Amino acid sequence: MDFHEYKPKETVSPQRIALRGQSLLASPRFNKGTAFTRSERASFGLEGRLPYAVNSLEEQCDRAWEQIQTRTTDISKNTFLQSLKEQNWALYYALLSRHLRALVPIIYTPTEADAIANYSHIFRRSEGLFLTLPNEDKMEELFLEATRGRDIDLFVVTDAEAILGIGDQGVGGIWISTAKSVIYSLIGGLDPNRSVSVVLDVGTNNEDLLNDPLYLGWRERRVRGDIYDRFVDKFVQLIRKHFPHSLLHFEDFGIDNAHRLLQKYRDTHAVFNDDIQGTGAVTLACILAAIRISSHSTEHKPRLSDQRFVVFGAGSAGMGITVQLRDAMVTTDGISRQEANKCFWLIDKEGLLIDGNGGSDVNMRLRSEFYRTDEGWNQRPSGIVTLLDVIHRVHPTVLIGTSTRAGAFTEEVVRAMVDGLEPDQRPIILPLSNPSRLSEARPEDILNWTEGRALVATGSPFGTVKVNIGGKEREFVIAECNNALIYPGLGFGAILSHSRCVTDTMLVAGANRLAELSPLLGEVGEGEAQNGAGILPDIDIAAGINFEVGIAVAEQAVREGSAAVDLRIEEVRAKAEAKVWVPIYSEYIYDETGMKD
Numbered sequence: 001m002d003f004h005e006y007k008p009k010e011t012v013s014p015q016r017i018a019l020r021g022q023s024l025l026a027s028p029r030f031n032k033g034t035a036f037t038r039s040e041r042a043s044f045g046l047e048g049r050l051p052y053a054v055n056s057l058e059e060q061c062d063r064a065w066e067q068i069q070t071r072t073t074d075i076s077k078n079t080f081l082q083s084l085k086e087q088n089w090a091l092y093y094a095l096l097s098r099h100l101r102a103l104v105p106i107i108y109t110p111t112e113a114d115a116i117a118n119y120s121h122i123f124r125r126s127e128g129l130f131l132t133l134p135n136e137d138k139m140e141e142l143f144l145e146a147t148r149g150r151d152i153d154l155f156v157v158t159d160a161e162a163i164l165g166i167g168d169q170g171v172g173g174i175w176i177s178t179a180k181s182v183i184y185s186l187i188g189g190l191d192p193n194r195s196v197s198v199v200l201d202v203g204t205n206n207e208d209l210l211n212d213p214l215y216l217g218w219r220e221r222r223v224r225g226d227i228y229d230r231f232v233d234k235f236v237q238l239i240r241k242h243f244p245h246s247l248l249h250f251e252d253f254g255i256d257n258a259h260r261l262l263q264k265y266r267d268t269h270a271v272f273n274d275d276i277q278g279t280g281a282v283t284l285a286c287i288l289a290a291i292r293i294s295s296h297s298t299e300h301k302p303r304l305s306d307q308r309f310v311v312f313g314a315g316s317a318g319m320g321i322t323v324q325l326r327d328a329m330v331t332t333d334g335i336s337r338q339e340a341n342k343c344f345w346l347i348d349k350e351g352l353l354i355d356g357n358g359g360s361d362v363n364m365r366l367r368s369e370f371y372r373t374d375e376g377w378n379q380r381p382s383g384i385v386t387l388l389d390v391i392h393r394v395h396p397t398v399l400i401g402t403s404t405r406a407g408a409f410t411e412e413v414v415r416a417m418v419d420g421l422e423p424d425q426r427p428i429i430l431p432l433s434n435p436s437r438l439s440e441a442r443p444e445d446i447l448n449w450t451e452g453r454a455l456v457a458t459g460s461p462f463g464t465v466k467v468n469i470g471g472k473e474r475e476f477v478i479a480e481c482n483n484a485l486i487y488p489g490l491g492f493g494a495i496l497s498h499s500r501c502v503t504d505t506m507l508v509a510g511a512n513r514l515a516e517l518s519p520l521l522g523e524v525g526e527g528e529a530q531n532g533a534g535i536l537p538d539i540d541i542a543a544g545i546n547f548e549v550g551i552a553v554a555e556q557a558v559r560e561g562s563a564a565v566d567l568r569i570e571e572v573r574a575k576a577e578a579k580v581w582v583p584i585y586s587e588y589i590y591d592e593t594g595m596k597d
């Protein structure tokens, strides 16, 4: 079901509103602009404040679409949409939902990365909750002010240390929280009034920002250690105290904190780290679908543990993916954790991770399970075993890039990978770094170098690629293996079921559902080799797909007892349909005791 065509009863029933005149027009939640009906204009003191004609939402979308076309750069389109969001939520989300493929790249990766990097210069109006270290003593007051009178389902929080692949962005990181929240509403069907986007401003180590006279954040170096931990803990405890059934989504924390905070809080609340778990789940789905196509053997169902994985960039996302794949192997293929660990070769700045060479971060413990100590690797004089060395010796079937190292998957690397496989086996190559300019390879190049054999998915959108194979031009859809394709559904499922925790089994249920919905499998059936469909569903249909993911997650939560509501599996779908938020206008009735904000 694409819920944008769906009108839940609660949304279409009349709403009682206490705002009038300019206050109503200034409320993005309730404003309808030129779509206020004649009788609403009379009741709410709007007749002299609006031009005479009354538009439908469809007509307003047409006008906004026309206006956005006149903007010539992506960043100016981004600014236009940001301003539209500040004016009218229904119109903003309706417009986005009608043009997902064109506009998601504008409000999310890659354009949002540029907006975030320029936050202090293009800033116009603030949005979100800013919790800044010098205001620590007032945190509860600020928190309650921002959430006053609202039922909150979702908090999206960043400390902005590792925004997408562009690093420490200080206070500008608020816009990754708001962008992720928008995707929750757009694709996941969450009411935008029930989410709060937060930045924990604990300083920045970005010299450019520290030296920028217009920088809007707290102009100090990043705070670490006990002070940092106390600050984050205060925030998490406020959520637990005031919104015990909400989901807490961590985004783009630095590598040292991401895993640590997830482990610290995941048993105490429904906590989710998108870069680790969202990326892990979407990549698991992508690989589950891809191996069913790439497997050269038709004799047995391809197993994850039959694959050899090279993960280039063993940071938050790389380790999240590795652990997710490893755990899935243990559960579904019935092998031990030690055996599963042997399917991975991890590479970071210091080359193949052989025995902890050079690394000093807190990821060490996680990484150490995957060290290749006893394989007799001959290090070069530089002390590094390179990606190419590993490809030559390991013959990986899957190559994943989460390094931010643009162009790291060179022609030599990709050709060496193909040479190591059976002639009818298809290499799975996933350059996942964002934004687009940091991708480890361009899909067009990978497909040319492999003559269309590779199965490719990327972190940012790349569109369709045409490749000349034996004199014939073939088209390949490049799937986006971005956590946005799954986290809205994972979150919706967790919220729907009031999950006490987000468990690994809930994540796997979501990933399996997404894999089943792969167009690659649907169109040609398993085992068909030459099909240009994307590995994962297109962003165009992401809303319907995430709805299904959400249901699978909520059902799993009910099944395993993670759900904290009295809900039967048979009731999950109906409950999801009732909860889903869609951008449409309902009728307003003026009522002094009605809704104000």
Ligand SMILES: NC(=O)C1=CN([C@@H]2O[C@H](COP(=O)(O)OP(=O)(O)OC[C@H]3O[C@@H](n4cnc5c(N)ncnc54)[C@H](O)[C@@H]3O)[C@@H](O)[C@H]2O)C=CC1
Pocket: 162, 163, 164, 165, 166, 252, 254, 255, 274, 275, 279, 282, 312, 313, 314, 315, 316, 317, 318, 347, 348, 349, 350, 401, 402, 403, 404, 405, 432, 433, 434, 435, 438, 458, 459, 460, 481, 482, 483, 484
């Ligand atoms: N497609 C998706 O859904 C997602 C993509 N990402 C992308 O993945 C990239 C990494 O993100 P995080 O893991 O959060 O960052 P991170 O900083 O935690 O990890 C990056 C890792 O790559 C390593 N690295 C850097 N240069 C390298 C090189 N030349 N060779 C090998 N390794 C190198 C770093 O040392 C670090 O361990 C970013 O571009 C981010 O946008 C992250 C999350 C989701």
Ligand SMILES: CC(=O)C(=O)O
Pocket: 109, 163, 164, 165, 252, 274, 275, 434, 459, 482, 483, 484
């Ligand atoms: C997609 C995402 O979460 C990232 O690139 O960080």
Ligand SMILES: [Mg+2]
Pocket: 164, 251, 252, 274, 275
């Ligand atoms: Mg992220």
